[in-house]
Amino acid sequence: MAKATNTEIIDLLGERFGEQLFDVTEPYGLLTFSTTKDKLITVLSFLKENGKFNFNFLTDLTAVHYPETNQIAVVYHLHSMVSGIRVRLKVFLHENDPTIATASTLWNSANWMERETYDFFGVRFEGHPDLRRILNMDDLGVFPMLKQYPLEDPNRVDKKDEYFGR
Amino acid sequence: MKHNQPIYTDNDPQNELVTLNLGPTHPATHGVFQNVLQLDGERIVSGVSTIGYIHRAFEKIAEHRPFYQITPLTDRLNYCSSPINNMGWHMTVEKLLNIQIPKRVDYLRVIIMELARISDHIICNTIIAQDTGATTTFLYLFQFREHIYEIYEEVCGARLTTNVGRIGGLERDFNEIAFAKINKFLKEFPIALREFESLLNRNRIFIDRTAGVAEVTQETALSFGWTGPLLRATGVDYDVRVSEPYSSYQDFDFEIPVGTSGDIYDRYLVRNEEMWQSVRIIEQAMEKLKSEPKGIFHADVPEFYLPGKEEVYNNMEALIYHFKIVMGEIDAPKAEVYHAVEGGNGELGFYLINDGGRTPYRLHFRRPSFINYSMFAKMSEGMLLSDAIINMSSMNIIAGELDA
Numbered sequence: 245m246a247k248a249t250n251t252e253i254i255d256l257l258g259e260r261f262g263e264q265l266f267d268v269t270e271p272y273g274l275l276t277f278s279t280t281k282d283k284l285i286t287v288l289s290f291l292k293e294n295g296k297f298n299f300n301f302l303t304d305l306t307a308v309h310y311p312e313t314n315q316i317a318v319v320y321h322l323h324s325m326v327s328g329i330r331v332r333l334k335v336f337l338h339e340n341d342p343t344i345a346t347a348s349t350l351w352n353s354a355n356w357m358e359r360e361t362y363d364f365f366g367v368r369f370e371g372h373p374d375l376r377r378i379l380n381m382d383d384l385g386v387f388p389m390l391k392q393y394p395l396e397d398p399n400r401v402d403k404k405d406e407y408f409g410r
Numbered sequence: 411m412k413h414n415q416p417i418y419t420d421n422d423p424q425n426e427l428v429t430l431n432l433g434p435t436h437p438a439t440h441g442v443f444q445n446v447l448q449l450d451g452e453r454i455v456s457g458v459s460t461i462g463y464i465h466r467a468f469e470k471i472a473e474h475r476p477f478y479q480i481t482p483l484t485d486r487l488n489y490c491s492s493p494i495n496n497m498g499w500h501m502t503v504e505k506l507l508n509i510q511i512p513k514r515v516d517y518l519r520v521i522i523m524e525l526a527r528i529s530d531h532i533i534c535n536t537i538i539a540q541d542t543g544a545t546t547t548f549l550y551l552f553q554f555r556e557h558i559y560e561i562y563e564e565v566c567g568a569r570l571t572t573n574v575g576r577i578g579g580l581e582r583d584f585n586e587i588a589f590a591k592i593n594k595f596l597k598e599f600p601i602a603l604r605e606f607e608s609l610l611n612r613n614r615i616f617i618d619r620t621a622g623v624a625e626v627t628q629e630t631a632l633s634f635g636w637t638g639p640l641l642r643a644t645g646v647d648y649d650v651r652v653s654e655p656y657s658s659y660q661d662f663d664f665e666i667p668v669g670t671s672g673d674i675y676d677r678y679l680v681r682n683e684e685m686w687q688s689v690r691i692i693e694q695a696m697e698k699l700k701s702e703p704k705g706i707f708h709a710d711v712p713e714f715y716l717p718g719k720e721e722v723y724n725n726m727e728a729l730i731y732h733f734k735i736v737m738g739e740i741d742a743p744k745a746e747v748y749h750a751v752e753g754g755n756g757e758l759g760f761y762l763i764n765d766g767g768r769t770p771y772r773l774h775f776r777r778p779s780f781i782n783y784s785m786f787a788k789m790s791e792g793m794l795l796s797d798a799i800i801n802m803s804s805m806n807i808i809a810g811e812l813d814a
Contacts, residue, residue: 272505272747301632304748304759306774321748321761321776325648332748353635356784364469379462379813388470395467395474 248297248327250275256297260290267334276332281344284335291322291331292350299324299331302347305357307365311391314339316365320347337367339390346372364389427455430795434463438799440537441809445787452794457787461780465813472773476738477503478577478716480773485571487777488811490533491526491754492572493562498751501656502760503577506747511709514702515579516658517695521592522565522574523657523751524688524695528599529558530754531639531681531688534806538678539610541803542619551606557595564588578715579708589696596693603685610678617675624789624801626672635781638756640805643680644672650752661698662691674804714740738768755779755806779811 250270257265257277265287267278279287291299304321320333337344346369347354358369359378366387369375377384386393433444442463448455468483475483484495497519504511511519532555540548559569564587566574575581584592610616626636631644641648649666651659667683669676708715712731721728734740744766750759759776782805790798 271745274748276746302635303750303757304761304774304776306761308763308772319761321759325646325653328653330748351635352630352633353781353784356780357635360780377462379465381462388467395470 248324248329250329253297253329253331256294257287257290261287274330274332276334278334278336281335281337284333285345285347285349287333288320288322288347288350291333297324297327297329301325302351302353302357303330305347305354305361307361307367307389309339309365309389309391311339316342316367318344318361318367342367343370344368345370348372363387366390426450434460438541439802439807441807441812443783443807443809443812445790447790447795447798449795452796454790454793454795454798457790459783459787461783462813464809468814469773469775472770474769476768477740477742477770478735479738480770481575482571482573484775485573486810487775487814488530488754488758488779488808489570490806490808491530492570493522493526493574494530494751494753495758496572496574497523497657498749498753498758499760500575500577501751502747502749502762503742505749506742506745506762506764507577507711507714509578509709509711509714511579511657512702512706513658513661514699514706515708516661517698517702518580518584518707519575519657520659520662521584521692521695522562524691525558525561525592525595527752527754528685528688529555530806531685534639534754534804535606535678535681535685537803537806538620538674538800539616541800542616544610544613544616547606547609550609551602554595554599554602557591557598561588561591561595564591576708576715578711581708581716583705583707592692592696596689596696600686600689603682603689607682611682619797619800620674620678620804622671623674623797624672624793624804626785626789628672630785631672634785636756636785637778638753638782639677639680639684640672640756640782642667643669643676645670650750650757654750656749656751662694664691664694674800677804742766750776753778755808755811756782775814777811777814779805779807780814783807783812 253275264283265277265279269276299322301323303323306319308317308319315336316339318335321330323330335344344367346358348358358372361367362375363377363380364387428449430447430449432447433439434442444460445457447457472480472483481496481499484499485492487495532551536548536551562569562572565584566572626644628644628646631641645668647666647668652666664687667680669680716735717728717732722732742764744764746763748759748761750757756778758778761774762770763772765771
């Protein structure tokens with residue numbers, strides 16, 4: 245089957261969701277767009293179940309913390325193996341209330357990936373069957389991938405950006 | 411903070427079920443991870459997987475390291491095929507920086523990656539055989555992993571955590587001894603692999619233990635995010651090398667073996683056939699190298715590729731570039747990139763967000779072992795304990811990749 249193009253997907257999604265999808269970009273050819281957390285499951289299930297592209301594979305689920313804007317972005321990479329194309333979907337949440345609906349209702353693989361995201365970023369996936377830490381110890385108390393937690397000895401200066409003119 | 415904990419011991423004399431802690435340091439798990447199983451006789455009723463015993467916070471560390479210092483971290487993901495991880499990382503950065511790699515470098519990389527795939531599959535398949543009781547096959551084929559490590563040694567000086575290659579190419583050309591060792595390997599390995607197959611493929615005991623055990627449908631496998639030989643054993647012909655060719659894989663003529671039922675025997679056969687295909691790819695790459703100009707082992711990108719020591723001492727530009735690269739001062743575009751390679755266990759993805767600083771803003775590894783393994787506890791339900799153990803071997807769970 246011929247590879248689908250990003251334009252075809254943009255057209256299809258624009259027709260269905262209109263303004264509910266925004267920030268559409270194509271970095272390195274990978275179609276990227278954002279949606280709101282209320283619409284997430286509708287968008288994901290539309291992508292998964294529409295007959296034309298069939299994004300039936302959840303490649304990756306992770307999060308990114310942006311302390312400047314007080315946001316945590318949950319990032320989904322979907323793959324349509326039949327039409328050989330990927331999309332990236334982002335949902336920006338406020339860091340004080342990082343809750344979002346679980347995708348484990350659509351893909352079983354989301355189960356552990358959401359546990360990992362919860363473990364590192366504290367994103368609470370509502371409706372997740374077993375949301376507990378997966379890699380860190382249970383009584384860690386913090387969500388270590390958030391940017392406010394430093395990695396090493398804070399007195400160490402040889403790795404700080406300001407000493408390199410940035 | 412209260413999380414629901416698995417039950418570790420159960421002393422209730424009225425209970426007919428037995429709680430068994432399989433792992434974290436059980437010889438049959440071949441790695442550090444735990445399964446708490448409820449057994450009814452020899453049959454597993456339910457299981458809870460606990461992982462994270464060798465979690466080393468690589469994603470956090472990577473946020474504090476310049477690009478070239480992240481390569482040694484990727485070594486320690488799937489340490490049975492480190493070169494694939496290394497190359498996958500280099501290619502991610504090269505994609506970010508839009509570096510065009512010369513064909514010869516692509517072919518050299520393909521050789522080292524396919525050797526890594528063979529060594530990964532040797533481990534998995536011999537261990538399936540070992541866990542079914544066939545020690546001979548294990549010892550017989552395992553020596554070729556040693557020969558592959560000897561080739562790594564010639565190429566980069568290391569054996570297990572190879573740190574091979576650099577952003578923009580390889581750190582040095584393959585020497586004559588390396589080529590001689592590869593040729594020797596190509597001559598000897600097929601003979602041993604054929605013998606390995608004739609010991610197991612039609613072996614009644616082996617088939618009884620593996621065929622029809624832990625069958626997985628395509629739908630289940632896709633839903634659980636399986637990739638690699640496990641997914642192909644169910645009959646889905648997905649391979650990153652074909653669907654999104656990287657490192658000039660489109661120049662090679664090879665086949666993607668698929669199974670039908672997704673059981674352990676199919677997984678074994680798929681991995682075996684992939685070793686044959688890898689040998690084929692290496693042979694083609696050796697042939698293609700003959701028509702490529704000699705001596706090219708990196709792209710001409712002085713801003714990103716570390717110059718040789720001699721250059722640094724005698725050439726001002728080289729000194730400047732050396733300083734900038736070592737201090738992590740290379741100018742990389744502010745962008746995000748996802749790059750996937752076909753690792754030994756499946757799609758190994760790198761999701762890199764760069765904000766223009768010295769280090770990645772965020773780096774996430776899509777680790778196939780982690781995602782493949784999430785199904786283990788569920789699929790063990792109703793299985794015999796001894797079958798679950800071979801099932802685990804056939805999933806080739808590498809603790810380093812599981813925990814990152």
